[in-house]
Amino acid sequence: MAGVLQRIGVELPIIQAPMAGVSTPQMAAAVTEAGALGSIGVAATDAAGARKMIEAARSLTSGPFNVNVFCHRPASADPEREAAWLARLRPVFARYGAEPPTGLREIYRTFLADPAMVDLLVETRPAVVSFHFGLPSAAVIGRLKGAGIVLLSSATNLAEAEAGVAAGVDAIVAQGYEAGGHRGVFDPEAPDPRLGVLALTRLLARKIPRPVIAAGAIMDGAGVAAVLDLGAEAAQLGTAFIGCPESSADNFFREALFGPGAAATEMTALVSGRLARSLPNRFTALKDAELKGAAVPDYPITYDAGKALAAAAKARGEGGYGAQWAGQGAPLARAMPAGELVATLARELAAARQR
Amino acid sequence: MAGVLQRIGVELPIIQAPMAGVSTPQMAAAVTEAGALGSIGVAATDAAGARKMIEAARSLTSGPFNVNVFCHRPASADPEREAAWLARLRPVFARYGAEPPTGLREIYRTFLADPAMVDLLVETRPAVVSFHFGLPSAAVIGRLKGAGIVLLSSATNLAEAEAGVAAGVDAIVAQGYEAGGHRGVFDPEAPDPRLGVLALTRLLARKIPRPVIAAGAIMDGAGVAAVLDLGAEAAQLGTAFIGCPESSADNFFREALFGPGAAATEMTALVSGRLARSLPNRFTALKDAELKGAAVPDYPITYDAGKALAAAAKARGEGGYGAQWAGQGAPLARAMPAGELVATLARELAAARQR
Numbered sequence: 090m091a092g093v094l095q096r097i098g099v100e101l102p103i104i105q106a107p108m109a110g111v112s113t114p115q116m117a118a119a120v121t122e123a124g125a126l127g128s129i130g131v132a133a134t135d136a137a138g139a140r141k142m143i144e145a146a147r148s149l150t151s152g153p154f155n156v157n158v159f160c161h162r163p164a165s166a167d168p169e170r171e172a173a174w175l176a177r178l179r180p181v182f183a184r185y186g187a188e189p190p191t192g193l194r195e196i197y198r199t200f201l202a203d204p205a206m207v208d209l210l211v212e213t214r215p216a217v218v219s220f221h222f223g224l225p226s227a228a229v230i231g232r233l234k235g236a237g238i239v240l241l242s243s244a245t246n247l248a249e250a251e252a253g254v255a256a257g258v259d260a261i262v263a264q265g266y267e268a269g270g271h272r273g274v275f276d277p278e279a280p281d282p283r284l285g286v287l288a289l290t291r292l293l294a295r296k297i298p299r300p301v302i303a304a305g306a307i308m309d310g311a312g313v314a315a316v317l318d319l320g321a322e323a324a325q326l327g328t329a330f331i332g333c334p335e336s337s338a339d340n341f342f343r344e345a346l347f348g349p350g351a352a353a354t355e356m357t358a359l360v361s362g363r364l365a366r367s368l369p370n371r372f373t374a375l376k377d378a379e380l381k382g383a384a385v386p387d388y389p390i391t392y393d394a395g396k397a398l399a400a401a402a403k404a405r406g407e408g409g410y411g412a413q414w415a416g417q418g419a420p421l422a423r424a425m426p427a428g429e430l431v432a433t434l435a436r437e438l439a440a441a442r443q444r
Numbered sequence: 445m446a447g448v449l450q451r452i453g454v455e456l457p458i459i460q461a462p463m464a465g466v467s468t469p470q471m472a473a474a475v476t477e478a479g480a481l482g483s484i485g486v487a488a489t490d491a492a493g494a495r496k497m498i499e500a501a502r503s504l505t506s507g508p509f510n511v512n513v514f515c516h517r518p519a520s521a522d523p524e525r526e527a528a529w530l531a532r533l534r535p536v537f538a539r540y541g542a543e544p545p546t547g548l549r550e551i552y553r554t555f556l557a558d559p560a561m562v563d564l565l566v567e568t569r570p571a572v573v574s575f576h577f578g579l580p581s582a583a584v585i586g587r588l589k590g591a592g593i594v595l596l597s598s599a600t601n602l603a604e605a606e607a608g609v610a611a612g613v614d615a616i617v618a619q620g621y622e623a624g625g626h627r628g629v630f631d632p633e634a635p636d637p638r639l640g641v642l643a644l645t646r647l648l649a650r651k652i653p654r655p656v657i658a659a660g661a662i663m664d665g666a667g668v669a670a671v672l673d674l675g676a677e678a679a680q681l682g683t684a685f686i687g688c689p690e691s692s693a694d695n696f697f698r699e700a701l702f703g704p705g706a707a708a709t710e711m712t713a714l715v716s717g718r719l720a721r722s723l724p725n726r727f728t729a730l731k732d733a734e735l736k737g738a739a740v741p742d743y744p745i746t747y748d749a750g751k752a753l754a755a756a757a758k759a760r761g762e763g764g765y766g767a768q769w770a771g772q773g774a775p776l777a778r779a780m781p782a783g784e785l786v787a788t789l790a791r792e793l794a795a796a797r798q799r
Contacts, residue, residue: 092785137493215461235764237574244552246566246707247775265640265698266621266640267639267640267642267643280708280710280770281706282707282710283621283638284622284772285620285621285622285640285642285660285661286639286640286642287620287622287640287641287642287660287662287667287671287771288622288660288661288771288772288773290666290669291661291663291666291670291773292773292775292776294774295776303641303645305640306640306643306645306646307642309646309673311646311649311673311674312642312646313672314640314673315642315646315671315673315674316670317669318669318670318673318796318799319666319670320666328654330699331512341691352601352602352637353635353637354470355637360770417639417640417643418639418646420602420647420651421646421647421650435531441673
């Protein structure tokens with residue numbers, strides 16, 4: 090079971106998590122240049138946008154990086170539910186002198202129905218491609234593997250990890266319940282045992298015949314050392330990188346990250362239509378009143394409304410409706426350049442391993 | 445910040461969790477004799493019962509052990525809610541040819557209102573006393589400390605840990621959301637950020653001036669090594685010991701522990717009146733129908749009904765209504781004598797630390 094990072098020449102057992110909307114080609118390149126694996130998330134763009142991001146990263150590093158795609162089932166439109174949702178949001182928009190949109194669209198295409206994105210990846214051959222929310226078809230996996238791309242898939246339980254192994258991926262990203270951003274469960278309707286990263290990483294390390302990459306609440310070298318002890322090949326850190334200057338998080342997000350809400354992240358589906366771990370903010374607070382009990386439209390149809398609301402409020406100086414994803418490690422976030430953070434993590438890891 | 449285990453002569457950084465109803469004086473003694481810290485839980489008995497347990501443990505070991513008490517606020521009776529609860533349970537009792545009790549009692553006294561238990565502890569001086577669900581008064585803490593007893597208190601977040609430090613306890617048990625049994629939140633009505641053990645342990649190790657003991661989903665030496673890397677002084681394991689012959693878990697519980705439900709533990713308040721992580725069983729399944737939406741009486745008033753139902757069903761051969769607490773690590777449970785398990789954990793820990 091050779092390590093996948095070793096195979097592609099990454100020296101440190103550290104992956105910067107792909108965070109669509111927060112990570113950037115600059116961040117990915119800085120991380121890769123510092124000896125870890127940088128990532129970009131292309132779930133919020135199309136093949137043309139992804140091409141630009143890949144080219145931007147390549148202009149900054151000749152090293153390997155990871156491109157992450159979302160493999161959810163295509164959204165199912167439900168005009169009635171969507172109209173009801175917008176009606177609930179109308180008074181919130183009104184607070185910022187705005188109207189909700191008249192209708193909602195599936196603003197991002199799933200990778201499962203995006204042949205142009207597949208073609209782009211096969212053509213540009215990033216060192217690593219990672220799947221979230223599920224797995225593409227055997228044909229697509231075959232094409233990506235044929236292009237020499239290392240494949241990762243996320244799992245929140247043993248069954249999802251076994252599905253990744255059966256599909257032929259090279260390593261499994263064990264996403265603990267602590268992790269920030271979208272929870273990668275394949276079927277959003279299925280019961281979720283909400284496994285923590287320690288339980289999940291150890292379970293997968295013991296039960297599946299592939300390397301495991303642990304994700305969730307890992308913020309420093311001690312956290313990296315801990316998951317290596319659990320049998321992980323590497324740690325994937327997202328929240329740790331939000332405060333970096335290379336991140337595209339806005340100032341409202343950064344302030345929230347370093348504020349008291351960091352201790353009380355919560356899972357919400359209200360922003361995008363799928364559960365994601367977020368800093369508590371004005372949007373998540375809508376659960377207690379304006380959106381209480383409302384039927385949530387599909388991902389990413391809900392996100393169309395969420396982004397419109399965030400933009401309307403921000404135009405009036407209220408930044409608390411943005412997608413401020415963060416994991417349970419948020420209280421330990423640091424603000425430093427991504428390359429410096431990687432060097433710091435490496436030093437801390439070495440110190441932890443010497444004890 | 446000297447380690448508390450060192451102070452009392454415990455050689456291994458391992459504590460067997462006090463599990464009222466599952467751990468036994470025999471288990472505690474076997475663990476202590478093997479070089480870790482054994483524990484008994486006396487939350488489900490009174491001072492006379494606790495005395496017997498302490499004497500039984502002392503007859504088997506001259507080493508240190510931990511006595512755990514529950515520090516919840518006294519139950520608040522609500523005859524209407526309790527009558528409604530029993531009415532909901534009536535058809536479930538009927539399935540086993542039984543009637544629900546005519547009324548419910550606060551079957552266990554909280555340590556906060558149990559001066560006889562305080563006197564017993566001061567008199568018998570166990571090496572360690574640990575608090576769950578909260579903290580006793582300064583006067584009680586003063587008496588216990590005056591008797592030379594090392595004190596631990598549980599915390600599920602930073603504020604609870606800080607309260608323990610302010611009260612003068614010697615170390616904090618960081619109980620992750622993964623942990624089996626009763627979730628130790630001080631205020632069951634307050635929002636719970638559900639911190640995983642990795643996030644919580646690292647946060648407390650970084651932020652509080654006391655040793656931290658990590659609890660939740662730790663099942664083997666790799667797990668122990670992981671939490672030590674996070675800065676914990678020791679790991680507390682409960683679920684790992686359920687399968688030991690010294691445990692008082694019945695065969696139904698053991699079968700469930702080693703069955704498929706181990707992968708899907710869930711938090712339920714239906715059994716006792718407080719949230720506890722349980723194997724899925726007939727009792728937890730009542731949430732979907734018989735007890736759906738019902739107002740749950742206070743802890744431990746609810747437990748009175750739960751125990752009556754478990755007994756009625758068991759009398760007819762149905763063991764699926766017992767309190768089958770287990771943590772998210774359950775799929776990695778092993779059945780071996782407690783002393784042998786401690787020796788195995790020690791070997792695994794040494795191996796993990798050498799890598």
